[in-house]
Amino acid sequence: MRKIILYIAASTDGYIARPDGNIDWLHDKKYNIPDEDFGYSAFLQTIDTTLMGHNTYREILGFDMPFPYPELKNYVFSRSKQEEAEHVSFVRDGAVDFIEKLKEQPGKDIWLIGGGMLNATVLNAGLLDEIILTYIPIVLGKGIPLFSAETEEHKLKLIPTENKLYRNGFLQVRYSC
Numbered sequence: 784m785r786k787i788i789l790y791i792a793a794s795t796d797g798y799i800a801r802p803d804g805n806i807d808w809l810h811d812k813k814y815n816i817p818d819e820d821f822g823y824s825a826f827l828q829t830i831d832t833t834l835m836g837h838n839t840y841r842e843i844l845g846f847d848m849p850f851p852y853p854e855l856k857n858y859v860f861s862r863s864k865q866e867e868a869e870h871v872s873f874v875r876d877g878a879v880d881f882i883e884k885l886k887e888q889p890g891k892d893i894w895l896i897g898g899g900m901l902n903a904t905v906l907n908a909g910l911l912d913e914i915i916l917t918y919i920p921i922v923l924g925k926g927i928p929l930f931s932a933e934t935e936e937h938k939l940k941l942i943p944t945e946n947k948l949y950r951n952g953f954l955q956v957r958y959s960c
């Protein structure tokens with residue numbers, strides 16, 4: 784069965800965005816390493832579908848660039864009615880059932896983009912298979928957590944062969960759930 788993989792970056796204290804949703808700290812030029820994308824393009828080859836919460840989708844739309852994943856099947860979760868939009872399909876009801884059925888369909892793996900609220904839904908439902916988490920060497924002190932407060936305790940297993948320390952201080956760890 785295809786896997787659902789959360790591929791995401793967080794501050795060392797576990798936040799994925801500032802309280803207002805800003806992720807400027809993630810794209811600081813001082814972290815650039817020439818010809819290094821931290822496994823991103825290799826990861827993209829393994830997936831054909833994305834899942835994202837409505838807040839994350841709105842942040843993406845606010846970026847000063849075209850929608851980044853036009854070639855993928857993109858699902859945005861929102862409990863309120865949304866107008867149709869280019870590149871994405873909205874899922875309103877029965878998120879867990881929907882994701883369960885998606886996993887049973889043939890295809891490449893599924894990228895859970897986030898954010899923290901949708902991550903909680905997927906983890907609590909036992910549908911998350913792996914996490915590829917890149918820790919950024921910064922403490923934010925406050926922000927939007929990697930998993931929202933509704934998340935239930937869940938033990939993870941480190942995949943020891945899949946961890947990387949980059950010379951800019953990024954630490955990438957891979958867990959199975």
Ligand SMILES: NC(=O)c1ccc[n+]([C@@H]2O[C@H](COP(=O)([O-])OP(=O)(O)OC[C@H]3O[C@@H](n4cnc5c(N)ncnc54)[C@H](OP(=O)(O)O)[C@@H]3O)[C@@H](O)[C@H]2O)c1
Binds near residue numbers: 862876
């Ligand atoms: N650091 C990174 O790599 C990274 C990656 C991804 C996201 N982010 C950041 O994370 C932030 C957003 O995270 P977030 O926790 O605030 O929100 P989120 O999970 O992106 O979106 C939450 C919204 O998604 C909908 N939703 C969530 N669970 C649902 C369910 N089970 N069924 C139906 N709809 C559901 C609801 O939308 P409605 O309110 O419309 O009902 C909810 O308000 C953004 O700032 C984004 O930039 C960072």
